[in-house]
Amino acid sequence: MAFKIIEGCVNCWACEPLCPSQAIALAASHFLIDARKCTECEGEFAEPQCASICPVEGVILDGLGVPVNPPGSLTGIPPERLAAAMAEIQAR
Amino acid sequence: MELKVQSPGGCASSGCGSSGDRLAYLPEAIRAKVNNHPCFSEDAHHHYARMHVAVAPACNIQCHYCNRKYDCSNESRPGVVSELLTPDQAVKKVLAVAANIPQMTVLGIAGPGDPLANPERTLETFRQLSEKAPDIKLCVSTNGLALPSVVEELCKHNIEHVTITINCVDPDVGAKIYPWIFWNNRRIKGRRAAEILIEQQQKGLEMLVARGVLVKVNSVLIPGVNEEHLKEVSRVVKAKGAFLHNVMPLIAEAEHGTFYGLMGQRGPTSEELQTLQDACAGDMAMMRHCRQCRADAVGMLGEDRGHEFTLDKIEQMDIDYAAAMTRRAEVHATIEANRAAQRQHSGETFVSLASLKRGLPRKPEPRPVLMAVATTGGGVINQHFGHAREFLVYEASSQDVRFIGARKVDLYCSGGDSCGEAETKLQKTIRALAGCEVVLCAKIGYEPWGQLEAAGIAPNGEHAMEPIEEAIAAVYRELEESGRLEPSVAEPRRLSA
Numbered sequence: 001m002a003f004k005i006i007e008g009c010v011n012c013w014a015c016e017p018l019c020p021s022q023a024i025a026l027a028a029s030h031f032l033i034d035a036r037k038c039t040e041c042e043g044e045f046a047e048p049q050c051a052s053i054c055p056v057e058g059v060i061l062d063g064l065g066v067p068v069n070p071p072g073s074l075t076g077i078p079p080e081r082l083a084a085a086m087a088e089i090q091a092r
Numbered sequence: 093m094e095l096k097v098q099s100p101g102g103c104a105s106s107g108c109g110s111s112g113d114r115l116a117y118l119p120e121a122i123r124a125k126v127n128n129h130p131c132f133s134e135d136a137h138h139h140y141a142r143m144h145v146a147v148a149p150a151c152n153i154q155c156h157y158c159n160r161k162y163d164c165s166n167e168s169r170p171g172v173v174s175e176l177l178t179p180d181q182a183v184k185k186v187l188a189v190a191a192n193i194p195q196m197t198v199l200g201i202a203g204p205g206d207p208l209a210n211p212e213r214t215l216e217t218f219r220q221l222s223e224k225a226p227d228i229k230l231c232v233s234t235n236g237l238a239l240p241s242v243v244e245e246l247c248k249h250n251i252e253h254v255t256i257t258i259n260c261v262d263p264d265v266g267a268k269i270y271p272w273i274f275w276n277n278r279r280i281k282g283r284r285a286a287e288i289l290i291e292q293q294q295k296g297l298e299m300l301v302a303r304g305v306l307v308k309v310n311s312v313l314i315p316g317v318n319e320e321h322l323k324e325v326s327r328v329v330k331a332k333g334a335f336l337h338n339v340m341p342l343i344a345e346a347e348h349g350t351f352y353g354l355m356g357q358r359g360p361t362s363e364e365l366q367t368l369q370d371a372c373a374g375d376m377a378m379m380r381h382c383r384q385c386r387a388d389a390v391g392m393l394g395e396d397r398g399h400e401f402t403l404d405k406i407e408q409m410d411i412d413y414a415a416a417m418t419r420r421a422e423v424h425a426t427i428e429a430n431r432a433a434q435r436q437h438s439g440e441t442f443v444s445l446a447s448l449k450r451g452l453p454r455k456p457e458p459r460p461v462l463m464a465v466a467t468t469g470g471g472v473i474n475q476h477f478g479h480a481r482e483f484l485v486y487e488a489s490s491q492d493v494r495f496i497g498a499r500k501v502d503l504y505c506s507g508g509d510s511c512g513e514a515e516t517k518l519q520k521t522i523r524a525l526a527g528c529e530v531v532l533c534a535k536i537g538y539e540p541w542g543q544l545e546a547a548g549i550a551p552n553g554e555h556a557m558e559p560i561e562e563a564i565a566a567v568y569r570e571l572e573e574s575g576r577l578e579p580s581v582a583e584p585r586r587l588s589a
Contacts, residue, residue, distance in 0.1 A: 010159075010160050010161035011161075012149060012150065012151065012160040012161070012205065013149035013150045013176075013205070013210075014149075014150040014151060014152075014160075014205065014209075014274075016150075017150065017210075018277075045277050046277070046278065047277070047278050047279070049277060052274060052277070052278055052279040053150075053152070053274040053279065055151070055154050055160040056160070074154065074271060074272060075271055075351055076271045076272075076281060076282065085355065086355050086356060089316075089352070089355045089356060089357045090355070090356040090357070090358075091316075092315050092316025092317065092357060092358065
């Protein structure tokens with residue numbers, strides 16, 4: 001199984017130096033994971049490194065195609081609370 | 093290290109201290125360190141330039157005011173760059189800029205991510221530069237998370253200036269600013285993330301101070317989140333020996349794509365910013381001349397000549413750095429001679445302003461006046477009104493002339509045929525000067541002259557090429573003598589920028 005970086009990657013470079021398998025490289029569009037090299041960090045780290053530092057929700061998929069960082073997981077605000085949080089922030 | 097700090101009110105004016113030298117209160121060794129550092133000394137920023145090289149893309153935390161999509165050539169704000177450089181390319185660029193802009197004394201690494209989250213790239217750049225360009229000060233700016241682990245290494249490369257962005261010392265406040273950090277190979281979220289970040293920042297600050305490194309603390313003022321709390325931050329970092337506190341306004345626009353921008357968090361008004369800066373000034377020296385520059389800015393603060401030094405252009409340049417260093421030393425000597433002359437001159441004329449008051453019968457204090465200045469640097473009034481992209485705002489009172497801050501305006505005169513829009517842009521400039529009663533510049537056109545007067549701002553071109561604070565003191569004296577400074581309110585108060 002391997003992780004995948006999809007469109008939406010902002011090319012911030014954070015993941016590239018962390019990969020224990022050197023599976024991540026900059027490509028024409030954005031960074032890409034070489035599926036042949038990716039081990040999902042198994043045996044290396046408790047958590048997959050690229051997905052643990054990626055600042056953008058939804059752009060890294062696990063082996064089953066599921067986003068590792070789903071909407072709301074990185075901002076700390078689940079989608080159903082978004083409108084309320086926005087109102088709160090705008091009242092500042 | 094215990095630094096002597098000015099009495100309440102801080103000191104951003106040449107009127108406090110015995111001469112025009114606002115660094116006079118510092119120990120000699122520290123004065124020498126900041127004397128030509130534009131970001132650590134307000135006076136130095138009139139004379140010396142800085143540059144940032146964008147070698148550090150990765151970041152180990154998320155701040156709600158930052159969007160990690162940083163590649164943009166049109167925006168001017170921290171964290172934005174046009175091209176990412178390798179350490180070798182960065183070194184080449186630094187030597188090219190140093191040879192072409194001899195006033196450039198400081199090379200900083202400030203991103204676009206966190207320099208210390210990219211330790212190899214950052215330290216390799218420093219290692220090469222400390223060897224190849226020993227006359228350039230090296231400094232680094234960080235969020236502080238990785239700081240304790242690299243302090244030793246930084247000291248090895250002779251880094252004498254470090255900036256840490258500290259927005260809070262309370263994890264509950266931090267949780268509203270930092271959604272997560274990457275720490276020990278894991279993503280940590282919420283309050284615990286802020287707790288670790290704060291711990292590392294404070295530890296890093298203490299370690300640097302213990303090693304004699306000058307630390308500037310940057311804080312982003314976020315209304316409704318940390319404005320009251322920043323007073324506490326100021327007290328804490330000062331007690332630990334930070335040299336300078338720089339409170340900057342939050343930049344949050346939806347088009348920047350940041351969390352705060354998209355959520356509609358507002359930035360502070362200039363009045364809120366100044367009120368907080370004044371409140372913190374009782375605790376330590378405040379920086380008010382920060383322009384919140386890009387992570388690849390080149391030139392004097394407030395200007396960006398990065399486009400002159402793009403990778404393809406520096407490839408064409410053949411730099412003889414030994415020769416450049418000789419020329420740089422000459423230019424620096426000339427600058428220092430000018431500064432010394434300015435200091436001596438303004439010391440003589442300026443102190444007399446306050447001393448004249450003594451012995452005179454008590455009468456109501458004349459009110460303070462805000463004045464704007466157009467300058468390209470050198471500490472003198474030397475810019476055409478229509479060419480100014482920003483104005484420096486000073487407050488003149490019977491006690492002193494103090495620097496309040498810089499106000500950016502849209503350039504309304506490009507000297508070309510874009511006159512169709514000139515009027516609306518002039519109006520923008522006038523809006524940016526709100527609250528100022530005088531604008532001093534080298535020259536000014538007939539059209540803006542009339543509009544400024546109509547807006548209640550007196551244009552003044554009589555002090556071209558004169559030292560800024562001396563000219564402001566002279567204009568203030570004229571206003572006072574002509575009876576235009578009778579106090580309009582019961583209590584004279586500090587005006588806002």
